[in-house]
Amino acid sequence: xxVSFWPGExxxxxxxxxxxxxxxxxDFVSYPGIRSESExxxxxxxxxxxxxTFAIDKEGRVIAWNRAMESMTGVKxxxxxxxxxxxYSLPFYGxxxxxxxxxxxxxxxxxxxxxxxxxxxxxxxxxxxFISSFGTNGTYxxxxxxxxxxxxxxxxxxxxxxxxxxxxxxxxELAS
Numbered sequence: 001x002x003v004s005f006w007p008g009e010x011x012x013x014x015x016x017x018x019x020x021x022x023x024x025x026x027d028f029v030s031y032p033g034i035r036s037e038s039e040x041x042x043x044x045x046x047x048x049x050x051x052x053t054f055a056i057d058k059e060g061r062v063i064a065w066n067r068a069m070e071s072m073t074g075v076k077x078x079x080x081x082x083x084x085x086x087x088y089s090l091p092f093y094g095x096x097x098x099x100x101x102x103x104x105x106x107x108x109x110x111x112x113x114x115x116x117x118x119x120x121x122x123x124x125x126x127x128x129x130f131i132s133s134f135g136t137n138g139t140y141x142x143x144x145x146x147x148x149x150x151x152x153x154x155x156x157x158x159x160x161x162x163x164x165x166x167x168x169x170x171x172x173e174l175a176s
Contacts, residue, residue, distance in 0.1 A: 101160035
C-alpha cells in the first residue's frame with residue numbers, strides 16, 4: 001500500500017486524492033453534467049451577479065443558477081442544476097413551458113407575443129412579463145436572454161437575467 005505524507009500525517013493515496021479534490025472545490029455549486037472548464041467558469045461568474053441569473057445548455061439543462069435566483073425563486077441551485085424539460089419555469093409559472101431563454105435558442109412568435117416591450121438586439125432578447133402566479137399578487141419581471149458560444153462561435157446554450165420590477169411598475173403607475 002502506498003503512503004504519502006500530508007502535514008504531519010500519514011495518508012493513504014486515495015484519501016489524499018479525496019482531500020485534494022475537496023480542497024480544490026469551487027465556492028459555487030457544480031453538478032456532474034458540467035462538462036467543461038468554461039461551464040465551470042461561467043457558473044462561478046454567474047454565482048456572484050447581483051441579478052437573478054441562470055444558464056442552460058443546448059439541450060435545455062440548467063448549467064448555472066445563481067444566489068440571486070435562489071433568493072427570487074426559493075429554489076436552491078443543488079435542486080435544479082442538471083435538470084431540463086423547462087424545469088426552470090416551474091418556480092415562476094407552476095408548470096413547464098418555454099420562457100425567454102428558450103426564445104434565444106428557438107424563436108417562437110406566439111411565445112414572444114406574451115412579453116411586453118419585447119426587443120431583439122442581434123441574438124439577445126429583452127422583455128417584460130406579468131406572471132400572475134409568481135409572488136403574492138403576481139409580479140412584473142424584466143428579463144434579458146442571450147446565447148452562449150464556444151470558442152468556435154457555435155451556440156452552446158443561453159443565459160438569462162431577471163429582475164422583479166413590481167416596485168418600478170408601481171411607481172410608474174403612481175406617476176401617471
